[in-house]
Amino acid sequence: MAGSYPGRPLAGRGPAWKAGGMVTAPFLVREATESDLPALARLGARLARMHHRFDPRRFFVVPGMEKGYAWWLGKERKNRKAVVLAAVKPGRGAKETVVGYAYGRIEPRDWNSLRERCGVGIDLMVEPRARRAGVGTALVEALGTALARRGAPRVVIQVASGNPDAQAVFARLGFRPTMVEMTRELSASGYRRGARRPRTRAAPPRPPPGAGRASR
Ligand SMILES: CC(C)(COP(=O)(O)OP(=O)(O)OC[C@H]1O[C@@H](n2cnc3c(N)ncnc32)[C@H](O)[C@@H]1OP(=O)(O)O)[C@@H](O)C(=O)NCCC(=O)NCCS
Numbered sequence: 001m002a003g004s005y006p007g008r009p010l011a012g013r014g015p016a017w018k019a020g021g022m023v024t025a026p027f028l029v030r031e032a033t034e035s036d037l038p039a040l041a042r043l044g045a046r047l048a049r050m051h052h053r054f055d056p057r058r059f060f061v062v063p064g065m066e067k068g069y070a071w072w073l074g075k076e077r078k079n080r081k082a083v084v085l086a087a088v089k090p091g092r093g094a095k096e097t098v099v100g101y102a103y104g105r106i107e108p109r110d111w112n113s114l115r116e117r118c119g120v121g122i123d124l125m126v127e128p129r130a131r132r133a134g135v136g137t138a139l140v141e142a143l144g145t146a147l148a149r150r151g152a153p154r155v156v157i158q159v160a161s162g163n164p165d166a167q168a169v170f171a172r173l174g175f176r177p178t179m180v181e182m183t184r185e186l187s188a189s190g191y192r193r194g195a196r197r198p199r200t201r202a203a204p205p206r207p208p209p210g211a212g213r214a215s216r
Contacts, residue, residue, distance in 0.1 A: 027099060027135055029142045032077055032086040037070045039098035040086060043125040044069035054162035058183050073103060081106040083119075083146040087126065087135045100126035102139035106150050113179070119147030121157035124166075140173050 032040055045066045051059035062068075076082040087100035103123040109116055121143055126135045144155050157175065159166050171177075 027087050027089040027130075027133075027138070028096075029085055029087045029135075029138045032073065032084040032101060034074065034077075036086045036088075036098050036101075037074050037077075038066075040073050040084070040101045041066040041068075041070035043098070043101055043127070044073065044103075044123055047123055047125045050163075051160055054160050055183070057185060059160075073101075076103065076105065079105070081150065083143055083150070085139055085142050085146070087130075087139055089130075098127075099130035100124075100135045100139055102143045104143050104147055104155065106147065106152055115156060116153070117151075119144070119150070119152030119155040121155050124157075136169055137173060140170075 048059070048061050048065050048069075052061040073084050077084045082105035083103065085102045086098050087102075088096035088098050091097045101123065102121070102125075104119055104121040107115070107118060107120045121140070124136060124139060124143075126139070147155055156178070157170060158179075158181070159170060161180070
């Protein structure tokens, strides 16, 4: 790998900083290896399911997403424009346990969103038991460093509006809000101009027994 990113205190944190939560061992952020892929895929699928829970109509999930994630991240790992990082903590012997991952890639200039060529952060996920211990910060910093090495002048991320915790984490890490995505459902019969709310198909009220017969 081009460089490793030890899970040491980052800029601004003094030597008194200690890993909190349940992660007491030091961790290391490094490029993901082939053998990390099953763990990364489990985290990726969990991230997808989390988004689906935020808004099931906007964020799809399919059965067996782990397999797709393993395939895609394995492919991206070999793409020189992409960065796939794993945060690991030492286990018994030489065995390491994956506690988080980050994935991003260089995207070209996008005229539709007026976004210059830049790094795009796509996935960031830390095992729940390893959170609040600096792992997410180390992954974001390492992703930024790796994307900058690939020539990115900045990194852009998208965060679900239903995920204020992650928004707070990114804000602390120096990300500024730049775009708000809004979604509205359309029905097959079309889009009613000026409608304030999506039309929902409520079940018609049940007529009282015998009501239809009496009017004939
Ligand atoms: C978001 C996430 C990656 C953060 O990982 P983490 O390892 O807990 O982050 P860190 O420990 O490095 O915390 C970074 C900073 O954010 C703060 N922070 C962490 N979780 C927070 C939360 N839920 N609410 C508010 N602040 C939070 C920390 O206190 C820390 O601030 P500090 O440097 O002033 O102490 C992790 O919570 C996660 O995996 N969430 C689910 C997946 C997700 O939302 N991913 C982002 C989708 S784009």
